[in-house]
Amino acid sequence: MGVLNDVYEMLNTCNKCGFCLTACKTYKxxxxxxxxxxGRIQLIKKLADGVIEPDKDYxxxxxxxxxxxxxxxxxxxxxxxxxxxxxxxxxxxxxxGGIKPFTKSFALKTLAxxxxxxxxxNLFRGVGKGILNRIDGLDYxxxxxxxxxxxxxxxxxxxxxxxxxxxxxxxxxxFFVGCFLNHSLDGTAHSVVKVLTKNDCDVIIPKDQVCCxxxxxxxxxxxxxxxxxxxxxxxxxxxxxxxxxxACASCGSxxxxxxxxxxxxxxxxxxxxxxxxxxxxxxxxxxxEEIELDKSKLKSHTPVKVTYHDPCHMVRHxxxxxxxxxxxxxxxRLEFTEMNEANRCCGAxxxxxAFYHELSTDITRxxxxxxxxxxxxxVATSCPACMLRxxxxxxxxxxxxxxxxxxxxxxxxxxxxx
Ligand code: SF4
Ligand code: SF4
Numbered sequence: 001m002g003v004l005n006d007v008y009e010m011l012n013t014c015n016k017c018g019f020c021l022t023a024c025k026t027y028k029x030x031x032x033x034x035x036x037x038x039g040r041i042q043l044i045k046k047l048a049d050g051v052i053e054p055d056k057d058y059x060x061x062x063x064x065x066x067x068x069x070x071x072x073x074x075x076x077x078x079x080x081x082x083x084x085x086x087x088x089x090x091x092x093x094x095x096x097g098g099i100k101p102f103t104k105s106f107a108l109k110t111l112a113x114x115x116x117x118x119x120x121x122n123l124f125r126g127v128g129k130g131i132l133n134r135i136d137g138l139d140y141x142x143x144x145x146x147x148x149x150x151x152x153x154x155x156x157x158x159x160x161x162x163x164x165x166x167x168x169x170x171x172x173x174x175f176f177v178g179c180f181l182n183h184s185l186d187g188t189a190h191s192v193v194k195v196l197t198k199n200d201c202d203v204i205i206p207k208d209q210v211c212c213x214x215x216x217x218x219x220x221x222x223x224x225x226x227x228x229x230x231x232x233x234x235x236x237x238x239x240x241x242x243x244x245x246x247a248c249a250s251c252g253s254x255x256x257x258x259x260x261x262x263x264x265x266x267x268x269x270x271x272x273x274x275x276x277x278x279x280x281x282x283x284x285x286x287x288x289e290e291i292e293l294d295k296s297k298l299k300s301h302t303p304v305k306v307t308y309h310d311p312c313h314m315v316r317h318x319x320x321x322x323x324x325x326x327x328x329x330x331x332x333r334l335e336f337t338e339m340n341e342a343n344r345c346c347g348a349x350x351x352x353x354a355f356y357h358e359l360s361t362d363i364t365r366x367x368x369x370x371x372x373x374x375x376x377x378x379v380a381t382s383c384p385a386c387m388l389r390x391x392x393x394x395x396x397x398x399x400x401x402x403x404x405x406x407x408x409x410x411x412x413x414x415x416x417x418x
Contacts, residue, residue: 037071037081093220145392180384191411249314307376311383348389
């Protein structure tokens with residue numbers, strides 16, 4: 001039974017009551033039991049008991065889970081469906097001796113390696129995007145807004161020095177950039193640096209930083225995830241820093257929480273992991289809790305109505321909800337409005353959007369509807385993957401709203417000082 005042995009007690013705790021069903025967006029979209037938390041849990045239990053083999057239907061049930069954690073919140077018995085799915089993916093990886101199919105394994109290997117990722121983006125930047133732009137019908141390939149996807153002219157980390165200093169710094173902050181901000185949304189990375197420097201922080205951007213390891217971890221490749229986690233921890237702790245800031249909720253939950261689980265079996269290294277995790281802050285959490293935002297420096301700009309999307313990793317993993325809203329409310333002439341189901345998953349969920357694109361697109365469609373119904377002109381959020389997914393959904397629906405990071409709006413409020 002292997003990996004599933006570790007979660008067997010939790011598998012048995014599920015009493016099949018079904019309270020989690022309406023919380024699960026894959027079930028609400030697909031309406032088949034294996035696409036629900038209860039269905040997934042019962043399948044995992046049957047596999048653990050040797051009653052079934054991992055066939056395609058089983059793998060689809062496990063791999064289509066968004067890992068959004070909504071079932072864990074809804075369950076009165078404390079069963080964490082997302083953790084059980086994670087264990088099932090780890091079990092699948094071990095049974096098969098690797099991640100299947102090849103395309104998924106290739107994508108995860110590319111993400112894990114900075115040089116491979118850079119080659120991939122260089123290809124997309126130089127040739128791929130031009131070719132794609134000329135192919136009719138490829139606008140929304142498998143639900144992803146390929147033509148609309150921004151690509152940085154060159155990686156953010158090649159645009160900035162490793163140390164950005166200010167006069168009389170109050171803090172030394174290391175910036176964990178993450179793959180999306182480095183290669184796609186470099187403007188948001190610049191916004192983060194601007195906010196930090198405007199608030200008297202030296203910014204250190206370690207050039208040897210790598211992917212946090214979450215994509216590989218989410219599909220059970222704990223070996224690669226651990227390798228990248230160790231590189232990340234050592235890359236940042238060798239710097240003289242007070243804090244580590246990330247503007248990606250997904251990276252944030254990996255850096256702050258999952259690293260502790262990943263290294264639970266290495267008691268000698270765990271203190272170093274804890275030292276690192278204690279320094280990690282998500283961007284708006286850092287702004288609200290670690291610096292005194294001087295609101296008098298924020299200038300009025302064009303009035304704008306803004307709503308906020310809670311990324312799954314932000315709201316249910318890091319449990320950060322009020323801080324981004326407080327940051328937004330501190331911006332003059334910004335009218336904040338809540339959308340319905342602000343914490344509903346956007347449908348991206350890493351590679352789920354590529355491998356279960358119809359399901360993912362249906363989930364994104366509901367998010368887009370909630371945004372349009374809110375009457376907001378701008379959607380702020382805290383995760384680059386959500387930004388790209390939601391902007392694609394809005395474009396696909398023929399709507400006009402712009403999706404930005406909380407950091408972008410805050411940085412813009414300092415604009416008139418430049
Ligand atoms: S996971 Fe929790 S809510 Fe869902 S069926 Fe099992 S016990 Fe009930
Ligand atoms: S983590 Fe999300 S998608 Fe997966 S079973 Fe739970 S509610 Fe459904």
